[in-house]
Amino acid sequence: MSVNVDADYLDQVQWDARGLVPVIAQEIDTGLVLMMAWMNREALLQTIVKGQAVYWSRSRQQLWHKGETSGHWQQVEAIFLDCDGDTLLLQVRQIGGIACHTGRPACFFRKFKEDRWLDIVTGSPNIASLPFSK
DSSP: OOOOTTSTTTTTSOOOTTSOEEEEEEETTTOOEEEEEEEOHHHHHHHHHHSBOEEEETTTTEEEETTTTTSOOEEEEEEEEOTTSSOEEEEEEETTSOOSTTSSSOSOOEEEETTEEEEOOOSSOOGGGSTTOO
């Protein structure tokens, strides 16, 4: 795939002072919010070129090709930029069914109820039973 790395689409993103932008990954078929991560310019470019999610690891200070070690790839179907230009949404197909490093389908498995956080799922439930799914 040929991608113009000098195109102004990169300048339309409102990168923070560290050169990063938050990214939400959403399962395209169910609407399930899988995870939140960060991208820099290079991560966004690689995501576009590869068609798979590439993020920026703030803790390791390096690019992170999602699924490279786990096999749980995110095949990118669409990329959206929000109204303020400061957040990206990736609609993906989560290969292997696991997006979270805990082994769960999604990172958003704790729900605040009354005065505490409750784990609302354990193991690998049916994806339709998770919060924010269609």
